[in-house]
Amino acid sequence: xxxxxxxxxxxxxxxxxxxxxxxxxxxxxxxxxxxxxxxxxxxxxxxxxxxxxxxxxxxxxxxxxxxxxxxx
Amino acid sequence: xxxxxxxxxxxxxxxxxxxxxxxxxxxxxxxxxxxxxxxxxxxxxxxxxxxxxxxxxxxxxxxxxxxxxxxxxxxxxxxxxxxxxxxxxxxxxxxxxxxxxxxxxxxxxxxxxxxxxxxxxxxxxxxxxxxxxxxxxxxxxxxxxxxxxxxxxxxxxxxxxxxxxxxxxxxxxxxxxxxxxxxxxxxxxxxxxxxxxxxxxxxxxxxxxxxxxxxxxxxxxxxxxxxxxxxxxxxxxxxxxxxxxxxxxxxxxxxxxxxxxxxxxxxxxxxxxxxxxxxxxxxxxxxxxxxxxxxxxxxxxxxxxxxxxxxxxxxxxxxxxx
Numbered sequence: 001x002x003x004x005x006x007x008x009x010x011x012x013x014x015x016x017x018x019x020x021x022x023x024x025x026x027x028x029x030x031x032x033x034x035x036x037x038x039x040x041x042x043x044x045x046x047x048x049x050x051x052x053x054x055x056x057x058x059x060x061x062x063x064x065x066x067x068x069x070x071x072x
Numbered sequence: 073x074x075x076x077x078x079x080x081x082x083x084x085x086x087x088x089x090x091x092x093x094x095x096x097x098x099x100x101x102x103x104x105x106x107x108x109x110x111x112x113x114x115x116x117x118x119x120x121x122x123x124x125x126x127x128x129x130x131x132x133x134x135x136x137x138x139x140x141x142x143x144x145x146x147x148x149x150x151x152x153x154x155x156x157x158x159x160x161x162x163x164x165x166x167x168x169x170x171x172x173x174x175x176x177x178x179x180x181x182x183x184x185x186x187x188x189x190x191x192x193x194x195x196x197x198x199x200x201x202x203x204x205x206x207x208x209x210x211x212x213x214x215x216x217x218x219x220x221x222x223x224x225x226x227x228x229x230x231x232x233x234x235x236x237x238x239x240x241x242x243x244x245x246x247x248x249x250x251x252x253x254x255x256x257x258x259x260x261x262x263x264x265x266x267x268x269x270x271x272x273x274x275x276x277x278x279x280x281x282x283x284x285x286x287x288x289x290x291x292x293x294x295x296x297x298x299x300x301x302x303x304x305x306x307x308x309x310x311x312x313x314x315x316x317x318x319x320x321x322x323x324x325x326x327x328x329x330x331x332x333x334x335x336x337x338x339x340x341x342x343x344x345x346x347x348x349x350x351x352x353x354x355x356x357x358x359x360x361x362x363x364x365x366x367x368x369x370x371x372x373x374x375x376x377x378x379x380x381x382x383x384x385x386x387x388x389x390x391x392x393x394x
Binding site: 006007008009010011012013024025 | 162163204207208210211212311312313314315316322
């Protein structure tokens with residue numbers, strides 16, 4: 001739809017009607033171009049432990065080798 | 073629900089009065105022509121039609137006096153100018169509908185042409201005419217020169233409060249006084265929000281009059297008594313509308329808070345009106361066809377444009393501060 005204006009009147013018309021309205025004294029309304037959207041930084045997600053505390057280094061559990069005993 | 077027991081034991085057929093006799097419509101409260109006084113201005117019919125869509129408004133201007141000279145004879149010359157300002161109508165609107173005869177029967181006479189056109193007039197046509205009138209007068213006025221100063225008219229932009237509303241109104245009246253606008257017959261159109269503000273300010277001013285003595289009557293309140301104040305829904309006091317279908321407030325429209333006018337400053341000519349109901353025919357596939365069209369417009373008279381004053385604030389809402 002194309003927005004046209006004549007004095008106090010705004011009309012929105014289809015492409016094939018534009019010429020007819022321009023013949024009646026309507027003019028195209030310039031649509032303000034909004035600024036292009038900038039990519040917003042993604043907020044960092046906080047690491048939380050099971051109890052809700054933040055900034056806690058995750059506990060690293062080392063796998064311990066167990067001696068394999070041969071049972072007879 | 074009726075049973076033989078509660079209708080006297082007879083076996084009469086139950087009547088549901090709600091479905092059998094409910095022919096009146098349950099609609100919202102109707103709109104009215106708020107600017108009716110401007111549609112009945114005495115200017116309509118005073119000016120000549122050049123053709124079916126143009127009227128011409130005549131005016132004469134003359135030069136002023138000069139010093140007389142007893143010793144010579146000056147050449148006579150024409151010292152007046154006759155001008156015709158053409159105003160061309162351009163607001164041509166139409167509406168139509170089909171009504172199937174069986175719809176009239178099956179809706180128990182609710183969907184009659186009379187009811188349908190009544191609802192159309194009250195809920196669409198009247199407010200649309202009001203929206204057109206106010207926005208066209210505002211547009212014309214802001215593109216017209218003050219005949220005394222030759223400067224383009226500019227609306228007052230003061231944000232209204234109970235403290236300043238009477239002063240703003242007084243300043244609009246003063247502009248009219250200086251423009252030699254008759255004091256009798258001025259009309260002040262305001263949104264209902266502003267009407268409330270006006271009444272509050274008036275109440276405060278009148279109580280101050282009593283406390284400060286009977287001689288200290290607030291002149292501004294007296295001035296308010298000199299005009300006819302008419303409240304209008306705020307949606308019908310905007311500067312710009314979208315008339316694609318019906319009317320709606322356009323983006324960027326401003327709120328008119330005060331519209332002070334003398335009806336002699338406007339003209340609302342109607343060139344052509346047509347309305348007709350055609351009986352069912354083969355062409356209409358057995359349906360009634362209702363059609364109406366009108367060709368009309370609203371103009372202000374440039375030489376009397378001082379008889380129009382506005383207070384307008386930006387944005388969609390009513391410009392008030394408590």
